[in-house]
Amino acid sequence: MQKQSLALPDQTPAEWEFCQPIEAFLDMVYPGHHWMLRADFHGGVLHVYNARFSGKWGFIILLKLVCNDPNLKCVKMAAGEMLERYRQKRGAFSEEQRSVVPVDKSGNYKADM
Secondary structure, eight states: OOOOOOOOTTOOHHHHHHHHHHHHHHHHHSTTSOEEEEEETTTTEEEEEETTTEEEEEEEEEHHHHHTOTTOHHHHHHHHHHHHHTTOOSSSOOHHHHTTSOBOTTSOBOOOO
C-alpha cells in the first residue's frame, strides 16, 4: 500500500515541508507504522502520531530539540517509546503484534500510560 502524506488543514506549506524528511526518517526506522506529523512553527512544537493506533494520541517534541539533533535521535527515541506503549516492538509494523494491543469498548486501541 502506497502511503500518501497530506498536509493538515491548519498546517502551512513550510510546516508540511519541514515534516517530510522527519516522516521519511521514521518510515525508514519504523517501517509500516503510518506516522503522521504536524509542525507548529508558531507554538514551536512537532506533533507525531502513529495512525495505525491513534490519530488522537501521540507525542510532542520541541522544534528546537529537533532542529539541534541532525540524527533525529530525539524523534527516534520518542517514536520507539510510543510503540512500546502500544506493546509493539521497535521496528517494522506487524499485524501479529497489533493483535496483542488491548482495545476499549469502542474499538479504540489502548496504550499503556
